Amino acid sequence: MSDLPTTRLAELGITLPAPAAPVASYVPTVEVAGMLYVSGQLPFREDGSLVTGRLGVDVDVEHGRQAAERCGVMLIAQIRAALGGDLGRVERIVKLGAFVASDPHFTEQPKVANGASELMVAVFGEAGRHARSAVGVPVLPLGAAVEVDAIVAIRPA
Template identity: 50%
Template structure:
């Protein structure tokens, strides 16, 4: 089954990719690898999910949803760069950063929101290596930032 059909079955409509927030490209291809710049959680209305996780502001489920929204942005960037998501051969690596309060150590559970989405949409091609770390601050106070390396045709 092609990825566009899978997205329709899941009721997922990809958002427009966000523009870079600085002097960088959203993606750079090096051979068969596409390196996606870090992106954050954009809601359907265009606002960003902001705040720290674990300080009474954002709970684990809200943070997981933020990571899922970030995954949608990654898929959107992939589609914009490749023309079609069926060209994705394998998610090689995700690097997930969580804007978290001191003592919050459930960053892997947060980034699962993105990983689960990628597997749901891409199947086993969506499961790759991963890091999930806590940060004291993220740009614009976003809750989550994730970058990816993807093997493509």
């Protein structure tokens, strides 16, 4: 099986960072019965800084969408690490869960979450189309603006 997602990442000009270490008592990924569960990932910029703030207060929709995309980049980095570097083992991105730190009156969480969703399609093609939830929350770990987790169907090694 070819590793087309790695080629697509290169075409998009995306270099995957080292996977982020957990910030509490959990593991980044768990593989069970052909499924890979990826813990929530935060929006680290290329320079390693964290995108913080709240949508509808001090972060606008476009910056929130970019933050969600950065969460998606970290999700892919975690997937690659869990699969021994072989993104070609991804059969399908099954579901993303997007958590958006936002003002109680902010209602555009789906537009923010599109940053991660559109990245999955750009990298994995049709296999990147997924179910999704996008939820507004009052606060996220470390003051992050967005957090995204994933469920991924994988092929055997």
